[in-house]
Amino acid sequence: MNPDTVTLIDRPYQEIVDDILTAMVGGVVNEPILFDLKTDLYPLAEEARDIRTITGTIKNQDTGDLESHTFQKEIDFVFSDRDNAVIWQEGGTLPLDNTKFYVDYFRKNSTSPLSDINVGSVTRTLGEAISREIATVYQQINLAYLAGFIDTATGKSLDLVVAILGITRKTKDFAIGLVTFLRDTTIEGNITIPEGTQLSTSKGEATFVTTQLRTLQRGQVRIDIPVQASDASKGQAGIVAAGAITTLSQAIAGIAKVTNFEGTILGAEDETDPALRSRAKAVLRGLGKATLAALAQVIFEGRASLAEVYDPNSSIDKRSEPGKVVLLVESEPERFPSLRAAVEGTRAAGVETTLVARYVFFKPRIVAEVSSDITPAGKVKVINEIIAALQTYIDTLSSNEAALGKELLNAIKQVKDVGNFKIVDAIAWRTELGGNGTDTLVDAITKAIQTSPTPGEEGTRTAIKGVLDAASSLVVPNVKRIADRDLVKKLDGSGRATDADIEAGEFQVVTPPGSDKWWVVLDIELADIILKGG
Structure with a gap:
């Protein structure tokens, strides 16, 4: 389907009327113009007498969704x-940056014999009648399209969509109730x-x-959660007394007990x-999941x-706390x-x-000059373009490859509208991976025994037990970052880069030494770039 017309499937009636009436009087319909936040004036392709309507794409501030919009003259x-x-x-209201907006306008020298499109005129009446039929077709096409997806299908269409999973809509013959989940106080x-969590009576x-x-x-x-009888307990079989539902099919960490008080x-x-959709999605999520093999498979599928x-x-050297699993992966940052x-x-x-993952995060702080005629929104766009340029360079790096200051400057240089600039600081962190398994535990046990305040066998046992109880915190990686200024080095690797080295671009962000694969990751925000001028 043509990407310029794919959104026309959901075109509103009034938009169709405007297009048809403009065309009937010899005007230009849907002239596409690319919107750029940096400028506010957009010439038309032909001499115009006036503009009738402009439509385009905006972002809904409440939902974040993109939607078609008719702008107000x-x-x-x-x-x-x-x-x-x-x-x-x-x-x-402005169109979304880097999207096309569409202009309907009247030509100055139109040769159309039709000119009266006021309310009640023959031209307008015919145009509105035609538009109504076209709008109806668009709606029918859109409904047919939406009927094929679980999130948008309704009624009988939804029944057909979920049937592929062997699911049928439950009727009023299925018992319903509330089950209370009680917390483990520890x-x-x-x-x-x-949703889709399975429960049963004590004997099933x-x-x-x-x-x-x-x-x-x-x-x-x-917390009370509504439940419904499963297919195996349809009808009277699903009617149970208070306190009968006591068993979870699979234990949930932190839940000590379940019961139905009614x-x-x-x-x-x-x-x-909505209930049928939720049940179908729960079935999909439950297919082949909840195992280490399934986790390994999705990681593999994610390349x-x-x-x-x-x-x-x-x-013991790779043991995490109960109810927790930590996966160390080798993955490109993107x-x-x-x-x-x-x-x-x-x-x-x-x-x-x-x-x-083994990542080195670094944050460059940048000061740049821009033209004085760039709008405030345009400045934000320039900052985003700088970040995108830096990210494009970082994405080219392989594992254990350093990010070079000169290349970062070259990336910024490619951004349009940026004058003089410099990197004034560079900060680095690395992933906290814990200790090195067995060696870390041995070192910790040795130190605990040496510093134990209780002499003899009892003191030794207490010291060893304390280390083993805390083993997960010593050897298991976590999502914390450790600041490491030593990873921002001079180009020759002889030591830490100075402020002068950083401003001159004579520095590199390196990965820790060793055979493990590490990647350099850009960690930059809008506030890390200061634009001067304007």
């Missing part, structure tokens, strides 16, 4: 007859109970699933569309490799966010899964 834009151009107004923090005569995702907040002792009853209505696994069942999302979507319910 004299508020968002004005037509300059002298310049034969659109002038966007400061404070008005566990702090938030505990998430996903009836089974149920949660129908909503709920989170037991820190400090909260209990009996279940038959549902008053059929399963709703990364799993270097180490730290979990409660590993040997793949890490999607990799983390995939792991988070695959982990077992109630298990905290942490993904770490």
Whole structure:
């Protein structure tokens, strides 16, 4: 499908009317113009008498979604007859940067025999009638398109979509109720109970699933979650007395007990569309997940490799705390966010899964000069372009390859509208990977025995036990960063780079020595770049 017309599937009626009426009187319809935040004046391709409408793309401030928008004349834009151009107004709604906006305008010398498009005219009446039919077709096409996706299909269409998973809509013959999840008082923090969590009576005569995702907040002792009988417990089999639902099919870390304080009853209505969607998604998430093999598979599919696994069942030098799994991966930095999302979507319910990699993070602080006629929004765009240029260079680096100051300066030099500039500081951190397994534990045990205040065998046992109890904090990696100024070196590697070296670009950001794979990662924000001028 043509990318310039794909959004027309959801075109509103009034927009179609404007286009047709403009065309009927010999005007120009949907002239595309690329919007750039750096400028506010956009000449038209032909001499215009006036502009009828401008449409384009904006970002919804509430949802963050992109949506089509009709801009208001004299508020968002004005037509300059002298310049034969659109002038966007400061404070008005603007198109999204680097997207096209579309202009309908009247030619100065139109040869069309039709000219009256006022309300009630024959031309307008015919145009509106045609537009109504076209708008109806667009809506029908859009509905057919939406009917193919689980998040947008409704009614019978949704039934057909979820049927591929072997799921059918539950009717009022399925019992419903509330199950209370009670916290283990020794566990702090938030505990998430996903929809689709399976429960049963003590002997398994009836089974149920949660129908909503709920989170037991820190400090909260209990939470009630709605449940519905499973397919195996349809009808009277799903009606159980208070206190009968006591078993979780899979333990959730932090949950000590489950029970229903009231009996279940038959549902008053059929399963709703949102409930059916949630149940279908829960089935999808449950297919082949919640195992280390599944985690390793999604990491492999993300084009990364799993270097180490730290979990409660590993040997003492790789043992994590109960309910926690730490995965050390070798992954290019640009793949890490999607990799983390995939792991988070695959982990077992109630298990905290942490993904770490050997990264050196560095933050350059930059001062640059720009032209005085760039708008405030344009300055923000220039800063983003500087960050993008730096990121483009960093993305070319391989593992254990240093980021060179000269190359960083060359990247900034490619950004349009940037005059004199310099890097005034560079700060580096590295991932905290814990100790080196067995050696770290041996060193810790030796030191604990030597410094034990209690002599003899009892003191030795106490010292060793204390180290083993804290083993996970000594050897298991975490997401913390350790500041390491030694990673910002002179070009010849002889020592730390000075401020003068950094400003001259005579420095490099290196990775720690050794055979392990480390990557340099850019960690920069808008506030780290100061623009002067304007």
